[in-house]
Amino acid sequence: MVKELINSIEKVVLENATKKYGISRILKENDGKPVFIKNVNGYRVIGNLCTRDVIAKSLGIEKEELMKHMVETLDNEKNGELIVDNNLNSTYVDDSLEKIHEYPIPTYYGKDAGPYLTSGVVIVKDKDEGVNASIHRILVRPDGTLTIRMVEQRHLHYIYNKNIEKGDVDCAIVIGVHPAVLLAASTSGDLTFNELKYASALMKKPLKLVKCKTVDLEVPEAEFIIEGKLTKEFVDEGPFVDITGTYDMIRKQPLIKITALRRKEEAVFHALLPGGNEHKILMGLPQEPRMYKGIRNTVPSLKNVALTEGGCCWLSAVVSIDKKTEGDGKNAILAALAAHPSLKHVTVVDHDINIYDQNDVEYAVSTRVQSDSDIVIISGAKGSSLDPSSDLKNKLTAKMGIDATMSLLKGKEEFIRAEVPKDDE
Structure with missing residues (x-):
């Protein structure tokens, strides 16, 4: 076999x-x-x-x-x-x-x-x-x-x-x-x-x-x-x-x-x-279906979930949604942190972003995030014992969510990336 x-x-x-x-x-x-x-x-x-x-x-x-x-x-x-x-x-x-x-x-x-x-x-x-x-x-x-x-x-x-x-x-x-x-x-x-x-x-x-x-x-x-x-x-x-x-x-x-x-x-x-x-x-992949089901209960327009290799497939994740209302990004952040309690950082992106491409995710963070309004920080939460930076004695950590989705209030037209047509005109 x-x-x-x-x-x-x-x-x-x-x-x-x-x-x-x-x-x-x-x-x-x-x-x-x-x-x-x-x-x-x-x-x-x-x-x-x-x-x-x-x-x-x-x-x-x-x-x-x-x-x-x-x-x-x-x-x-x-x-x-x-x-x-x-x-x-x-x-x-x-x-x-x-x-x-x-x-x-x-x-x-x-x-x-x-x-x-x-x-x-x-x-x-x-x-x-x-x-x-x-x-x-x-x-x-x-x-x-x-x-x-x-x-x-x-x-x-x-x-x-x-x-x-x-x-x-x-x-x-x-x-x-x-x-x-x-x-x-x-x-x-x-x-x-x-x-x-x-x-x-x-x-x-x-x-x-x-x-x-x-x-x-x-x-x-x-x-x-x-x-x-x-x-x-x-x-x-x-x-x-x-x-x-x-x-x-x-x-x-x-x-x-x-x-x-x-x-x-x-x-x-x-x-x-x-x-x-x-x-x-092998540690992270089995967690993704559980996260998917948990987040989907809160944000039905969820597209995909990936625990990232840079985050040891345990501490960091990227979540893709088809954003319908302005609060969907933050709701997805909270649902992801609840679905995988060891999660430390989560970035929520629109479905046009490739969640398996760290450059594409960074692009979303760089062009669609305002730090004073799109970042959620939770202090004193139960974290993973695998995180060497956490308070291991009390098993506490700070968690962060980044809403890197396009603002519906501003209008998606401001964020849509140009594409080359498939056929010559």
Whole structure:
């Protein structure tokens, strides 16, 4: 599944690299462009895979259709179909547990605590809530155990705390999965939300699952499968780089004991650069449909929403509307900030502005904004813990909205850009 996608996309192809800093150096130099490395310690590696273009291509749609497709699919997530394919087991090779140190798991930056799994989708199951799939950074320790950064208030954290007193919790980590699985695993929903069914709905076809050998789980078909047990033991995790490209703190986090390692023949390992564009896309893209639905309830003429790469696809957004009344721009600002509480800055533009072109957005700000009337500033709001400039102790930040839409009071004729006719007169 992943191999077919790799063969079909435009990419930078390199012969070899080292696990320690070599992979990350290459991914950093080619940030935003898919990279395929033929040999890293005897394995093949793909990185910078999930761009908007590649995700759309993997789903069989155009990039411009991606937002609409996600919004529609979120409303029909339960229609996804999961199939356990027992024939897939024969396509996997069993490795000894010591092989974890031979896998091409990168050490990305100079102060990292060690090699990190960054693209692994973690699968757990609860008898009441069902299956949960989510992405977490996972440190590979010298003794072959793992440490997972488990974010509070997330479903994995909830399932872990609910079940750990009864004993170790079965888990599996899948690496090298279809982009739909990565996108779904990055999407937040309520406890009934089934990420794997959502992935199937995004793909418009059944998602094939593989039965694990040492834990009671079925997982999406992947290049690598790591089976294990989440334990009560807590050990140091970090330091490690977060989405802003700055270091996160060291915390005590749960230890995972590996029970099985399995991989495809000639498996391709997916290395996801922390703080790179792929990291930002996978964090931000799933938020956009939620923002779209929230803003549309307030401004029905909403056209599109994008969390910007310069804003780490988390802290800044651009919203496109077909302005009908003079207050629409400011209403869209307030609705956007409410729909994505981590949002710090939002710019609202008319639908003639390309929200994916920062120069076009800056043009709107430069020619359609008066700072004393078109900028909204909110002080003392709850912000994102990922913003290093915020008041981290009290978790407060200042938020700003820019209404960069054309003034209806002045008249749109003053703002319309000249166009060259398509045909000679």
